[in-house]
Amino acid sequence: MSSALGELVVLDLTTAFWSSLGAALLGDFGARVIRVEKLPEARQQPGNGADEDPAVGWDYNAELAQRNKLSLALDLDEESGRAVLQDLIRKADVFITDWPFSKLENRGLDYASVSALKPDIIYAHGSGFGPKGPDRDLPALDELAAARTGMMPILPQPGQPPVYAGAGGMYTAVMLAFGVALALHHREETGEGQQVDASLFAGNIYGASLDVQAYLAMGGERFLRPVPRLDAGNPMSGVLYPSKDGPWVCLTMPDTDRWWPGLAQITGIDPDDTRFNSHEKRCEEHRLELIQVLEEAFRQRPASHWKAVLTERQLSADLIEEFDYPASDEQARCNGYILELDRPGVGRIKTLGFPISMSETPARLDRMAPCLGQHSAAILHEMLGYSEDRTAELVASGVIT
């Protein structure tokens, strides 16, 4: 089967999990992603996961964020190392990096310098806070961006510490890949390359789209403090109710007219109860009363009961599950969202798969994450046409590994 990005050459100079994942999304769909790892630092950092558990025997973060990539380890402090990178840039379609702006400028790897070597290159940059503004040089840490986005204080219940969800980088990873794909489309049409920017701040804001937009349009204190669970805006949507034995039931029925008869029936409420027999009554006049009634009703039966009746009636509600659920869920497996495979030296492992399904050009796992410099010599030989002597010299002087 063919791949969507078959001929694309991507130079990946990323250091963080989220930005590496952005480049991996291109590799998953067939791009030739060359991970340029900067010596000597790269020797000290096996993978780039924050806190791998060495006991499991494989670097699971790298196995996700660096899959399908080739590795070239290069000393960019040496003139000959920089020359190799420049040769590579001349052959590349995409340059993707999360280095700070100042470091890129100092090393002649900013857009102006890179596009001088390869005018139609697509230069994708992931930052903490975007290319403009007073905070463009703050570190690219998702925690800092999440703290600025305004959601952390309102995610938990009142009186609880703010919650860091850790998802901002995941939005930004896809934004980077999407930005590259847009720029690629434009380049195919016109021959023109350009700079693509995505930031963790933008990713966090985008992830919080509806809350942020509602605040921009409506304002109001209600958006600044947590809304107690039992004061939910719609008793039937976005609310959690505890079951008898603990697990939570989550309802998402924004269009209450549609779902009310079914919900009333399973919770033993008279669907024609005059307190609740219209959307306005349920969501305005008797909102708090309905929440109390549902709270009481869900406490009467265990989670297994609710799972069974919700499934049987195809209601828009489910139980709050833990990771063991998707880890063993047939639906996640058969759609390739979670892969199970043999890893040499470790055995059977599970790893996150591919969130986008394409019928003609599916994502695939061609190779596991590379070892540091695993493909250095091959890339120099095949892509750049360096002689064996020249490559050997670079190895001997420690410029490549």
Next chain:
Amino acid sequence: MARALEGIRVIDLTVWFQGPVAAQHLADFGAEVIKVERPKTGDQGRGVRSIKALPVGDWNQYFLVINRNKKSLALDLKKPEGREIMYRLVEESDVFLSNLGLPLLESWELGYEKLSEVNPRLVYATNTGYGRLGGVHKPSFDMTVQALTGLMARLGEPDQPPIYLGMGSGDAYGGMMSALGIMLALHHRRRTGKGQWVDASLYGAQLFLTAPSLQAYLATGSERYSKQQPREAAPNPLWNTYSCKDKWIFLCLTNEDKNWLQLCQGLDDPELAKEPRFDSAEKRRQNARALIERLDEKLKQRDAAEWMERWKPLGIIASPICNLADLGSDPQAWENDYFVEAYCEEVQRQVQVRGLPIGLSKTPGVVNTLGPELGQDTELILADTLGYSWDQIGEFKAHGAIP
């Protein structure tokens, strides 16, 4: 200025959030997006009346922002004439996008097989709830699917209710995935002339949204990743949230001696630096609870801004934990066009909207118009794009295929 997706036509048969926002990304970058809606009521998103028990106000920002830069075509797809128009539109389009259920699309004869027969170059994109395969078609609103991923169960303090990431947080992610998938398929089509079926499901997207912890869980099976973890026991006390006198702060320092000494200096607490139970990374990890307690006491003594001021010259990495009001006036968000102003016809004034999270230096996105009125472009699309005569258009009206 040139637009990245100039010349690409997208049929947007979507409702609520994930599908509309996917098409919004394409529209922002210049694709011609035709939103196809049922006559009379249109997309259910038009009916959103309140958010968090507050009335939405004089303009429906839920609908108007994610449907910006689009046209609207009102079409009754239950009628054969409505379908005839749709097939004609499919012939003239590059992308068909829908987040309606697959069984419903099939029942309207708008499945992949049918439409790719009508136009073999068509990129047929769906946002299913749980994936294209496997046969699960139960309802799939954002939070119910987030519930299944395990993402909610691990957030917050032990014994507290699970945490939802925010309204439409998973839809937003699925929408971006879908837009990426469509671009990949268009790229492939350029080379081969062939369209294909691209699906980005809400479930698949949300599993990826929690990749950092789910991947760790898949490898280790450890409850450290799947269950709620108390703030008071964070493994690295230097990387944690703390309550200052007025608001919370996020401190982000790796557990290294040099950072520790800087922090002690920043806290004006030379005694703390001398405490033997905290004088190495290992001890700070082992005595994390005690250290967090100690830092809690210390940080409560001043306002967040005061700490930030003191820490800045020392290079201590931290941020106050802001609220949405702080965000709304954050110059960083405005200068990067993450927020922009747009004219809202409904209220005849400029309003503030979520802007452009992705910057393209030569073909930037734009916000030209907010969401269309239901069916506002119906006749023009039929006449200009599809080449129907006014007589034919009159007949379609008589049959109720269009309003």
